[in-house]
Amino acid sequence: MEHGYHVAIVGATGAVGLELLSILEERKFPVAQLSLLASKRSAGRRLVFAGEEFPVQELTEGSFQRVHFALFSVSSSISKAFGPIATRAGAVVIDDSSAFRMDPDVPLVVTEVNPHALRRHHGIIAHPNCSTIPLVMVLNPLHRRARVKRIVAATYQSVSGAGARAMEELDQQTRALIASEPAEVRVFPHQIAFNCLPHIDAFGEMGYTGEEWKMVRETHKILEDDSIRMSATTVRVPVFRCHSEAVNIETEQKITPHEVRQLLTTAPGVVVIDEPEKSQYPMPLTVAGRDEVFIGRIREDPSHDRAINLWLVADNLRKGAALNMVQIMELLSAENGR
Numbered sequence: 001m002e003h004g005y006h007v008a009i010v011g012a013t014g015a016v017g018l019e020l021l022s023i024l025e026e027r028k029f030p031v032a033q034l035s036l037l038a039s040k041r042s043a044g045r046r047l048v049f050a051g052e053e054f055p056v057q058e059l060t061e062g063s064f065q066r067v068h069f070a071l072f073s074v075s076s077s078i079s080k081a082f083g084p085i086a087t088r089a090g091a092v093v094i095d096d097s098s099a100f101r102m103d104p105d106v107p108l109v110v111t112e113v114n115p116h117a118l119r120r121h122h123g124i125i126a127h128p129n130c131s132t133i134p135l136v137m138v139l140n141p142l143h144r145r146a147r148v149k150r151i152v153a154a155t156y157q158s159v160s161g162a163g164a165r166a167m168e169e170l171d172q173q174t175r176a177l178i179a180s181e182p183a184e185v186r187v188f189p190h191q192i193a194f195n196c197l198p199h200i201d202a203f204g205e206m207g208y209t210g211e212e213w214k215m216v217r218e219t220h221k222i223l224e225d226d227s228i229r230m231s232a233t234t235v236r237v238p239v240f241r242c243h244s245e246a247v248n249i250e251t252e253q254k255i256t257p258h259e260v261r262q263l264l265t266t267a268p269g270v271v272v273i274d275e276p277e278k279s280q281y282p283m284p285l286t287v288a289g290r291d292e293v294f295i296g297r298i299r300e301d302p303s304h305d306r307a308i309n310l311w312l313v314a315d316n317l318r319k320g321a322a323l324n325m326v327q328i329m330e331l332l333s334a335e336n337g338r
């Protein structure tokens, strides 16, 4: 194609799919043709891109003819079924489900951390979990400087991380409870409004959830270091947008909070807001809609000689999802020279 690419969005009507549309437009990615794909339920719906309406089509085996990039944002079972069909039709697949993340033949990429991994792709590139992405963006510079030995993380994850229906559920439950009506529970295992759920994904090995193991295994793969010891507790909180994390990082060499602040201030895609005396630190409300990972509360761990505590916040729908996918596509298209 002379003036751009044929881009397909699989899951275009979802929380991430809609964000992909606005980021493609904002960043002026050269889209020559756009295919918006979703389930049969959404076929015929129209979505706006760059001031023009595009019809949503049902995803079928024939959806990928002459597609250059297929951005998949659907369940892992749909990605597993249709990802290989898209690559066989000649498309490069960028998939944000967990379907291919741990496949040794599939690169798992955060554009600021391991863009080199893209060189090894065979048609499918995996996009990490929305809690792993901001974490590795912070860990990477610290690991290069002082070698990270161990991480203990607790997350505070927004409902948009569970998709469009989960956002509706928080909205409806909040309205119902304020009107003294009962809250209906459909998406989450319990009421999420005015509550916190220490339960994201299914419980598994050693009593940890799938989400918690994803953070550990994906961190190892992206930083290319399985020796980092790590455990996580992932918690859903009644926030619409942005995941926050409280992270304890033990390093091999001692590193001071001042050095951490300096390293993170120059790290790509990272912004430090750390003036606690002025009540300045990152929060979901101020980070929503922003592209960078925001860090604050950087301080020594008084219980350990070589450990740092910090707080991070990132927009899960942007850097945690759609933005990183578009950035991967930008890197690939720059290599292509088109």
Ligand SMILES: NC(=O)c1ccc[n+]([C@@H]2O[C@H](COP(=O)([O-])OP(=O)(O)OC[C@H]3O[C@@H](n4cnc5c(N)ncnc54)[C@H](OP(=O)(O)O)[C@@H]3O)[C@@H](O)[C@H]2O)c1
Pocket: 010, 011, 012, 013, 014, 015, 016, 017, 037, 038, 039, 040, 041, 042, 043, 059, 073, 074, 075, 076, 078, 096, 097, 098, 128, 129, 130, 160, 161, 162, 163, 164, 165, 316, 317, 320, 321
């Ligand atoms: N939300 C995040 O922050 C985030 C971050 C990183 C990764 N992810 C991953 O991204 C994926 C999508 O997440 P989301 O939050 O955008 O979910 P979502 O809001 O629930 O959207 C799901 C999308 O999948 C489509 N879909 C459902 N069944 C389908 C079918 N049979 N055929 C074709 N399309 C179908 C839906 O289309 P209909 O409208 O027609 O049902 C919708 O467009 C998940 O794998 C999730 O783990 C999400």
